[in-house]
Amino acid sequence: MSAARSTRQRDVIARVLHDAEGPLAVGDVLARARTDLPALGVATVYRTLKLLTEQGRIHPVTLDGETRYEPSGKGHHHHFSCTGCGRVFTLHTCPVALPSGTVYPGGFVVEAHEVTLYGRCPECVQGQRAG
Amino acid sequence: MSAARSTRQRDVIARVLHDAEGPLAVGDVLARARTDLPALGVATVYRTLKLLTEQGRIHPVTLDGETRYEPSGKGHHHHFSCTGCGRVFTLHTCPVALPSGTVYPGGFVVEAHEVTLYGRCPECVQGQRAG
DNA sequence: ATTGGTGCAAAGACTTTGCAGTATT
DNA sequence: AATACTGCAAAGTCTTTGCACCAAT
Numbered sequence: 001m002s003a004a005r006s007t008r009q010r011d012v013i014a015r016v017l018h019d020a021e022g023p024l025a026v027g028d029v030l031a032r033a034r035t036d037l038p039a040l041g042v043a044t045v046y047r048t049l050k051l052l053t054e055q056g057r058i059h060p061v062t063l064d065g066e067t068r069y070e071p072s073g074k075g076h077h078h079h080f081s082c083t084g085c086g087r088v089f090t091l092h093t094c095p096v097a098l099p100s101g102t103v104y105p106g107g108f109v110v111e112a113h114e115v116t117l118y119g120r121c122p123e124c125v126q127g128q129r130a131g
Numbered sequence: 132m133s134a135a136r137s138t139r140q141r142d143v144i145a146r147v148l149h150d151a152e153g154p155l156a157v158g159d160v161l162a163r164a165r166t167d168l169p170a171l172g173v174a175t176v177y178r179t180l181k182l183l184t185e186q187g188r189i190h191p192v193t194l195d196g197e198t199r200y201e202p203s204g205k206g207h208h209h210h211f212s213c214t215g216c217g218r219v220f221t222l223h224t225c226p227v228a229l230p231s232g233t234v235y236p237g238g239f240v241v242e243a244h245e246v247t248l249y250g251r252c253p254e255c256v257q258g259q260r261a262g
Numbered sequence: 263a264t265t266g267g268t269g270c271a272a273a274g275a276c277t278t279t280g281c282a283g284t285a286t287t
Numbered sequence: 288a289a290t291a292c293t294g295c296a297a298a299g300t301c302t303t304t305g306c307a308c309c310a311a312t
Contacts, residue, residue, distance in 0.1 A: 060196065065191065110250040113248050115227065116245045119235075119239060136286050138285075
């Protein structure tokens with residue numbers, strides 16, 4: 001069988017995602033990874049994101065019209081999209097109580113939920129990053 | 132100044148969105164509108180969606196990686212994405228209590244929130260549409 | 263030494279734009 | 288009659304794929 005090899009590119013991309021404050025878009029991953037690997041190609045980023053997704057190590061999150069990626073295994077969490085700087089943060093508190101199996105008015109059986117909060121991140125509240 | 136004209140295409144597209152069970156993707160709009168206007172072109176759909184958005188009559192919603200559009204003025208609501216048939220429904224009940232201005236742990240000031248529920252719609256629960 | 267991985271460039275998919283004919287005002 | 292709107296096709300943008308060279312095993 002084909003074994004997935006360990007390469008510098010994959011390590012860096014995985015680390016970039018792991019160290020991020022929240023899910024990153026392809027462009028973010030590319031930019032941050034190029035700090036260590038200036039010659040990194042876009043195709044490699046797409047291929048690696050696909051591979052990591054298939055391996056279940058990361059997964060896509062859609063937010064504000066773009067697909068972002070975050071490491072799996074973070075447990076139940078949600079996202080905060082800052083209207084000031086545009087960054088997306090991971091939040092570990094959940095504002096809803098909807099156990100899987102809950103039946104919503106109308107007969108909708110809920111299996112999972114996703115919450116996105118919009119507002120100002122701490123830095124933007126203090127005017128450090130607003131723009 | 133340039134006045135936006137009333138055309139059959141625009142009327143049909145606006146009606147399709149208005150009559151929908153939830154936000155529609157470009158392809159859905161095109162398919163449904165073509166029932167009345169077989170010759171409708173994709174470009175017109177894109178242009179009309181953009182126009183209606185600028186007029187504030189509709190607005191985009193991103194869900195599962197695709198952009199969908201829904202009429203504005205529906206009041207506070209959320210969405211239910213059916214894992215069976217893939218359709219997205221509008222829900223008028225809100226499972227969270229997060230008034231604008233709430234400060235989330237970490238110092239995040241919440242201005243708005245979005246909730247997406249995933250599960251089985253009534254039809255899919257009854258096996259009528261599952262696939 | 264093998265063979266999977268990478269970067270580049272070409273190919274796809276989706277969205278926007280240019281243009282000439284059409285329809286609304 | 289004037290001019291905004293439409294459909295088609297070309298042009299963009301983003302993502303995927305093909306290929307020759309490179310690197311991990």
